[in-house]
Amino acid sequence: MKILIIEDEPVLRHSIAQYLTTEGNVCSLASTYAESLERLNLYEYDCILLDLTLPDGEGLQLLNYLKRMNRAEGVIIISARNSIDQKIEGLSLGADDYLIKPFHLSELNARILAVMRRKSAQGDRHIEFNEIRIDIDxxxxxxxxxxxxxxxxxxxxxxxxxxxxxxxxSKSAAVEHIWGDDSDMANSFDFIYTHIKNIRKKLTDAGSRDYFQSVYGVGYKFTST
Incomplete structure (x- = not known):
């Protein structure tokens, strides 16, 4: 999962990133409103952890931006503001959850998984595509x-x-989604071919049809047609 952590407190920001990385996620960090907006203009994420108080702006402004742009990321507000009005405003602007500081990192991780289950699998813990079944958790x-x-x-x-x-x-989109912002440093996206080749072989060896189609000069498509 690709997660953007927007938090101006350095110790908390890096603690969250370290914990979520060990859970298998790709984390990008931002500490200001300007830096957050720049990353959101450049990349898409699965989930955004959003602090409301930033040195150069308000987190709620970023929520407004996401709403105007019809972005699909899950958003969890992480805030020291234990205000019912702030919570209602954040949720009404499109946030999926609101977590009060301080919190346990394990609880944050559970909230992220719950939000992503609702977003990507309509609350189901499994995704099925013909004979392929994926247990997300x-x-x-x-x-x-x-x-x-x-x-x-x-x-x-x-x-x-x-x-x-x-x-x-596209190959670049696949690399960006899996490897995060560090994908900009890659000289070649050819290694995506190797990963997809391995996935195709493992699936077909287990009895699945090959659903990957190469699109010349662009990337790949996963389809049964």
Whole structure:
């Protein structure tokens, strides 16, 4: 999962990033309103952790921006403001959850998983595509009941393509989603080919159809047609 952490307190910002990274996520960091807006203009994320008090602006302004742009990211407000009015305003502007500081990082992680389940699987803990079944929480893939071992990157890529089935996904978009902002440093996206090749082989060896289609000069599409 790709997460943007918007928090101006350095210790808390890096503690959250360290914890969520060990849970298998890709984290990007921002400490100001301007930096947050720049990242949101450049990248898309699965989930945004949003502090309301920033040195150069208000987190609620960023919520307004996301709403105007019809962005689909899950948003969890993390704030020291224990105000019912602030909570109502944040949720009414499109935030999915509101967590009061201080909090346990394990609780934050549970809130993120709950938001993403509602966003990507309509509350279900599983995603199915024909004979392919994915358990989001356990990070398990089965084909007609047969378990298929996937690395973390392979699992995330497969989930990403199934969530965007029927759409053409460029190599750069796939790399950005899985590797985060560091993808800008890559000299070549050829390694995406290797990952997809491995996923295709594991799925077909387990009895699945090959749903990946190469789109010349662009990337790949995951489709049954």
């Amino acid at each position: 356990a990070k398990e893939v089965t084909i007609n009941g047969l378990g298929v071992y996937m690395t973390k990157k392979e699992f995330d890529l497969l989930l990403y393509f199934i969530a965007n089935k029927g759409k053409v996904i």
